[in-house]
Amino acid sequence: MNTAQVKKSLEAGELCIIKKCGKSSIWNTFGIVAEKAGAESSASKQLPMVACRQCLKCFKYISHTTGTTHLARHVEQGCSNESCKQLKLSVAN
Ligand SMILES: [Zn+2]
Known part of the structure; x- marks a missing residue:
């Protein structure tokens, strides 16, 4: 899977993002992708x-x-771009 x-x-809700406990502050933004538990x-x-x-x-x-x-x-540069904003809007709707 790429x-x-x-x-x-x-986006389809087939996978989830789980919180990772780590020293780095990037884990406030990122989470590990995981299959939903059955x-x-x-x-x-x-x-x-x-x-x-x-x-x-x-x-x-x-x-x-x-x-x-x-x-x-990504935290520093990527997450303020237009595609991010558009996606946020579509998720909110
Ligand atoms: Zn982002």
């Missing part, structure tokens, strides 16, 4: 991806491999 497909699934299982299956909770933009994330630099860059 990041565009994950974003679509998040009725029988209490733990949701996590994907090697994170998503911005404000605009649902997805990034590959493997702990200790990819790091969080690209995520911090």
Whole structure:
């Protein structure tokens, strides 16, 4: 599954974003993408991806491999662009 497909699934409510407890402040904005837990299982299956909770933009994330630099860059620059604003509006409706 690529990041565009994950974003679509998040918008459709098929995947969820779960809060990650970490030292970095980027985890105030990002969460781990996970499959929704079924009725029988209490733990949701996590994907090697994170998503911005404000605009649902997805990034590959493997702990200790990819790091969080690209995520911090999104917080600083990416999350104020027009597509983010439009998506926020469509989510609000
Ligand atoms: Zn964003």
